[in-house]
Amino acid sequence: MLQFVISVFLLLITPGPGVLSLAGVGAAFGRERGLSYLLGLLIGTNLVALAVVTGLAAIVLSVPWLRYVLLLASISYLLWLAFRIAMSGSKVGFIEAHKKPGIMDGIILQTINPKAYVVNTALFTGFPFANQSLIVETMTKFLVINVIWIVIHLLWLAAGVKLQSLALKSETQRAINIAMALAMLFVVALAAYSALSLK
Numbered sequence: 789m790l791q792f793v794i795s796v797f798l799l800l801i802t803p804g805p806g807v808l809s810l811a812g813v814g815a816a817f818g819r820e821r822g823l824s825y826l827l828g829l830l831i832g833t834n835l836v837a838l839a840v841v842t843g844l845a846a847i848v849l850s851v852p853w854l855r856y857v858l859l860l861a862s863i864s865y866l867l868w869l870a871f872r873i874a875m876s877g878s879k880v881g882f883i884e885a886h887k888k889p890g891i892m893d894g895i896i897l898q899t900i901n902p903k904a905y906v907v908n909t910a911l912f913t914g915f916p917f918a919n920q921s922l923i924v925e926t927m928t929k930f931l932v933i934n935v936i937w938i939v940i941h942l943l944w945l946a947a948g949v950k951l952q953s954l955a956l957k958s959e960t961q962r963a964i965n966i967a968m969a970l971a972m973l974f975v976v977a978l979a980a981y982s983a984l985s986l987k
Contacts (some may be wrong), residue, residue: 792915792929796936799910803971804903805866806833807944809889812870812968814948817888822945828894833904833937834930835895840908841926849905862900867973869897874969908933 800807806829814822839845849855872889898904912929919925951964 789917792911792917793932793936795915796911796933797940799907800933800937800940804907805869805901806898806904807941808968808971809866809869809897810941811944811948812965813889814945815951815968816872816948816965818952819945819949821888821890822949824890825894826941826945828891828896829898829941830894830934830938831891832895832898832901833908834934835899836901836904837908837912837930837933840905840912845905845909858900859902862902865896865900869893870969870973874966 810822810826810829813825836845839848848858869889911933912926915929917925917928948968
C-alpha cells in the first residue's frame with residue numbers, strides 16, 4: 789500500500805497538461821475560476837479512471853485510427869487552452885472576449901489528456917495490495933488517488949493564484965502566462981512524441 793501511495797504522489801506531482809493548465813488558469817484568471825476548472829479536471833480524471841477500470845479505454849485505444857484521432861483532438865485542445873492562458877489580459881478585442889476556462893474545459897481536457905490514461909492505467913492495473921477482493925482494492929485506489937490528486941492540484945492552483953496576487957507589472961504577468969503556456973506545449977510535444985513512437 790505504501791508503494792502505491794508513493795507512486796500516486798510521484799505520478800501526479802510531475803507536470804502534465806492538467807496541473808500546468810490549472811496553475812495557468814489560476815495565474816491568469818484567479819482563484820474562483822481556477823476552482824471551477826479544478827472541479828472539471830477532477831470529474832474528468834475520474835471519468836478516465838472509470839474508463840480504464842471497466843476496460844473501455846483499452847477497447848477504444850486498441851483501434852489505431854481512433855487512437856490517432858483522439859491524440860490529434862488532445863493536441864489541438866491543449867494548444868487552444870495554452871493560447872487562452874498566454875493571451876489572457878491581452879487588449880486585443882477578440883482574444884479578451886474569450887470565455888474563461890471552467891468546469892467543462894477541465895472535463896474535456898482530462899478526457900483527452902494522454903497522461904491521464906497512462907497514469908490511471910499504471911495505478912489501477914499495478915500495485916496489487918488487496919488480493920482477496922478486487923472491488924475493495926479498486927475502491928481503495930479510487931479513494932487514495934482522489935485524496936492525493938485533490939491536494940496536489942490545490943497546491944498547483946495556489947501557486948498560480950499566488951502569482952496573480954503579487955500584482956506584478958502587466959508585462960511580467962503576461963510573460964509568466966506565456967511561460968506557462970510554453971511549458972504546456974512542451975508537455976504536449978513529449979506526449980505526442982511518445983504516442984507516435986509506439987507505432
